[in-house]
Amino acid sequence: MTGTEPAAQAIIDTTRPHPARVYDWFLGGKDNYPVDEQLGRRIAEIDGGAPRAALANRAFMRRATRALAAGSGIRQFLDIGTGIPTEPNLHQVAQSVAPDARVVYVDNDPIVLAHAHALLRGTPQGVTEYLQADARDPRSILEQASRVLDFGRPVALSLIALLHFVADEDGAHDLVRTLVDALAPGSCLVLSTMTADFEPANVRRGIAAYAAGGVTLVARSRAEVGVFFEGLELLPPGIESVARWRPEEEPEGAAPVSLYGAVGLKR
Template sequence: MMAAEPNVAGERSPGEASLGFDTTVAHPARVYDYWLGGKDNFAADREAAERVLAATPGLRTRVRANRAFLARVVRFLVGSAGITQFLDIGTGIPSPNNTHQVAQAVVPAARVVYVDNDPIVLTHARALLTSSAEGATNYLDADLRNPERILEEAAQRLDFDRPIGVILLGVLHLVQDSEDPWAIVGRLMAAVPSGSYLAISHPALEINPGQQEAQKRYNERVSTPQTLRTQSDVARFFTGLELVEPGLVQVHQWRPEAGDPVPDDGTSAHGGLARKP
């Protein structure tokens, strides 16, 4: 789907109105798509994205470093940890190297359940539902803030008697402190068996000097505000789990591979992977 331009006076065109969601308000998934160089975004998303880029010019590379982190984490989980089931929450608009593509390239029988609550991601669910003949992919239209529903529906598709890789990349900052994202993650990890893993990437508050201004500009334009967090805040999500080396670091520093994006300013999001004992 190509991005649509707004008409005069901020009204939506008939084509936009038929989409079933308001394209005049920026949405995190579509802003992120723009930063990745995608085309599934609208004028409001691009305007919000450019405002943030003005405060943090290197953000595009940091976003791409986050996607590379996803691929490395999934390859590690499938290849070294023997994980063949994944619960990927906060999927976003499909882009190259989605979780199922990376996992099934190594183990064709891998199973993936994607979760997101953005209507535009739902329109792209078919791209997420492609699968190897041996494996399976599914998509749930659900909100991270409702972990009980996610777990109930995921249990119909994944075997909760075997270890599961829980993927929460670039999504927890959309849950406010007042909504207790730590308790949400705790509920998800309590439901999966020993030997399961938790992968998180989270935009950093204290690393880049432009981040606080970028957060302010972002929150002025989007439907869902973000909360950037410090490394110690992010470390709380891994309480009771065993961090995989090199621990909680910036995502481009986690087991880097040749050719992966490296931000010019040397900074990116917090990222880590941990095992449930």
Template sequence: MTDPHRSPAQVRSDIAHNARVWNHWLGGKDNYPIDRAVGDHVTSMYPSIGEVARADRAFLGRVVRYLTGDVGIGQFLDIGTGLPTADNTHEVAQRTAPATRVVYVDNDPTVLAHARALLAGSPEGATEYIDADARHPEQILRGVEPTLDLKKPVAVMMLGILNFVLDTDEARKIVGTLMDAMPSGSYLVLTHPTLELGGEGNEAAMRFWNENATPPITARSRAEFATFLEGLELVEPGIVSCALWRAGPGATQVAQFGAVARKR
């Protein structure tokens, strides 16, 4: 476990960063003027981006409630956590099952500076934070124990993170390494932006993002997204817009895939 608090000099306030822009789209205050400027410009190019951000967060809540309440999963590995907002994974899980154990993973200095707030979990459970890059799954796996017991099922959460791994083969290897280390009965939870599902208008916005912010991002097709889930058993309703996954009446589609799959 590394020190979650880094020098402020390592936080770049002159270039927009995904975690802070996402925070802005969700109505948070943990961002800089450059993040708001880039985020607002992306919104002007792709007005539904705020809906995507909110749908992704709502998907997280529905999935975690399903896994803790219906399935009985008691351990979560949340990779690419982002800045704390309302209803983080441990908060949703521990409301249903107070003894739930959660490990968060991120390597952004601004996110890590908020680790103390994020670590406030239930006394019955456990909540920890690892400073690591999603591109180094072996490092993540070395850091999760003893908080997580890898002999028991774990839900691996990778919401909006594989889109920052531009090479699809590399992204697939990351997922494979993580899930190979998980026991039978574990789950993989993914979301990912796409230019399908009405997301065609996002193409220019993504180009603008990659020229003006960090880290660079890519969209993927349904077929590419499905390769991350190979060898796993999809939970109904399968690969859908994350806004529609087990959602109530009136839910509307956003251009972000969501899926939950079980390791046999």
């Protein structure tokens, strides 16, 4: 891995829950703090499907990455809103198919930065890079990522479980459009985001629990998710609950997963 070493004075706020660390707790990770576990337990009590949704979302990322590396031949990946590394990571999936794949991760949490330098190690043939940057500054991300990725060639842009932290009025659509506009034909947008279409009452209570912890969440309908893919060709099966996007085996149980996932191709 290349990149800048973590700043010695990076400050990790352990007094307030952080989405990446709560997500890590849902996935059974150990890189979280009591305040994150408290919020995670509160959400799980409200919505027992939340941990399952986190696992299903992670599995969606792996399936989509593998499909694009193997089926579409994409060799460049830009993952924004990376979160705390949880194996197998995106670069491990991509480079298991194509050892020469180039992967750039982007996040703005100091704890993610610290773990990225320790864990995100790719193949000798490929490149694995980490950028400390804010998702709300897409132009800066593109400028920095261009040192590793060739935007004249196809790139898989992954926005996994990111956009439900960005409201429409805060520029969610402009963020996606700026990023997609910079991509070459043959590139793909991989996106997952929260929805209240399946369990509206549970999701509303979960949103309230996050808000009490100082974290704002936005739930979007299928139609609202579709707006992010305007101008792109949705790959089959289109916009689906992440558990039902090309499952490797039939999803277990009837309980819905309150996250939509989809992949769009730029022609």
